[in-house]
Amino acid sequence: MDKIYVLGAGTMGAGIAQTIASAGIRVIVRDINQELVDRGMAIITANLEKLEGKGKIMTAEKEAVLSRITGTTDMALAADCDLVIEAAVENMAIKKKIFSELDALCKQETILSTNTSSLSITEVAAATRRPDRVIGMHFFNPAPIMKLVEIIKGIATSDHTFDRVKQLSERIGKTPVKVAEAPGFVVNRILIPMINEAVAIYAEGIASARDIDTAMKLGANHPIGPLALGDLIGLDVCLAVMDVLYQEFGDPKYRAHPTLRTYVRAGWLGMKSEKGFYDYAR
Numbered sequence: 178m179d180k181i182y183v184l185g186a187g188t189m190g191a192g193i194a195q196t197i198a199s200a201g202i203r204v205i206v207r208d209i210n211q212e213l214v215d216r217g218m219a220i221i222t223a224n225l226e227k228l229e230g231k232g233k234i235m236t237a238e239k240e241a242v243l244s245r246i247t248g249t250t251d252m253a254l255a256a257d258c259d260l261v262i263e264a265a266v267e268n269m270a271i272k273k274k275i276f277s278e279l280d281a282l283c284k285q286e287t288i289l290s291t292n293t294s295s296l297s298i299t300e301v302a303a304a305t306r307r308p309d310r311v312i313g314m315h316f317f318n319p320a321p322i323m324k325l326v327e328i329i330k331g332i333a334t335s336d337h338t339f340d341r342v343k344q345l346s347e348r349i350g351k352t353p354v355k356v357a358e359a360p361g362f363v364v365n366r367i368l369i370p371m372i373n374e375a376v377a378i379y380a381e382g383i384a385s386a387r388d389i390d391t392a393m394k395l396g397a398n399h400p401i402g403p404l405a406l407g408d409l410i411g412l413d414v415c416l417a418v419m420d421v422l423y424q425e426f427g428d429p430k431y432r433a434h435p436t437l438r439t440y441v442r443a444g445w446l447g448m449k450s451e452k453g454f455y456d457y458a459r
């Protein structure tokens with residue numbers, strides 16, 4: 178795979194584009210307006226400058242990585258790419274619309290993948306006429322750091338598509354795991370209900386946000402606490418995943434805590450909106 182198209186330049190899209198370009202592969206990253214494209218490119222540049230500042234990459238390498246990334250608002254540039262990685266919002270209706278558009282646009286061989294956190298690959302694939310070439314390629318946040326990629330086949334995804342995505346994952350330095358289609362796959366079915374439970378503990382006044390996080394860092398050896406992790410992921414993404422788990426399984430244990438929903442309604446989405454369980458305003 179020589180040319181990859183990433184759809185969405187947000188938290189995940191920017192990190193995925195950086196990861197791919199750092200592995201020597203050309204990547205186009207698309208968002209819906211130029212301001213969002215510029216914001217994504219600025220995040221990538223800042224990340225690379227941090228690595229440069231620490232002496233982990235040379236200036237020439239930073240420039241080379243940046244030169245392999247093209248920011249755009251143009252969907253048509255997906256046409257001749259080998260792989261599309263969709264990292265737009267966690268909403269089935271929007272993903273179906275995007276995949277139907279991509280299907281009409283892209284060459285026959287293009288593999289269409291989604292970085293969805295929880296949604297059905299089979300349902301996304303059904304919006305196309307190439308369900309054998311649609312697959313889940315689930316990265317973790319922050320994408321340049323986290324080693325895992327969950328690869329999820331839908332009911333019609335071919336072995337050939339799986340093998341190609343597995344090979345690419347390894348080429349960009351990730352460790353892929355094969356996961357059968359199920360709501361939330363492996364990691365999020367465990368992780369997001371844990372974050373939801375931390376929100377419940379916070380809302381019940383059992384401990385402060387900082388103490389809940391300290392408890393899980395020092396008591397369970399987690400690198401960051403669950404509320405800080407919710408802020409890193411995006412509380413809107415956490416809520417969307419809880420709602421999918423609840424709807425799909427019909428089990429009340431997956432009910433999103435009302436406080437999580439209220440935060441999202443307030444626009445307190447975590448780091449990306451500079452406010453969540455903590456304040457990030459600069």
Ligand SMILES: CC(=O)CC(=O)SCCNC(=O)CCNC(=O)[C@H](O)C(C)(C)COP(=O)(O)OP(=O)(O)OC[C@H]1O[C@@H](n2cnc3c(N)ncnc32)[C@H](O)[C@@H]1OP(=O)(O)O
Nearest residue numbers: 224227293294316317318319321322365368400401410414
């Ligand atoms: C919702 C979904 O669908 C799926 C998901 O993604 S679930 C979320 C999965 N992610 C996690 O669980 C992350 C848990 N947290 C961690 O592992 C760590 O806190 C962390 C790696 C994010 C940061 O590590 P830390 O030790 O707490 O902080 P810090 O020392 O600042 O960072 C460690 C390194 O990561 C880098 N880093 C931190 N955040 C970064 C980011 N957003 N982008 C790129 N690099 C980043 C730092 O620059 C630092 O690099 P060096 O080692 O080269 O100095």
Ligand SMILES: NC(=O)C1=CN([C@@H]2O[C@H](COP(=O)(O)OP(=O)(O)OC[C@H]3O[C@@H](n4cnc5c(N)ncnc54)[C@H](O)[C@@H]3O)[C@@H](O)[C@H]2O)C=CC1
Nearest residue numbers: 184185187188189207208209264265266267293294318410
């Ligand atoms: N935040 C996280 O920790 C993780 C999120 N995911 C998944 O990745 C996807 C993206 O999530 P985030 O990056 O967190 O969201 P985000 O809200 O940070 O970014 C989403 C971006 O997609 C853009 N977008 C919307 N429609 C688009 C379109 N048609 N074309 C191009 N861009 C479009 C938005 O303008 C926005 O910039 C979601 O499906 C989410 O569930 C997966 C792994 C981790």
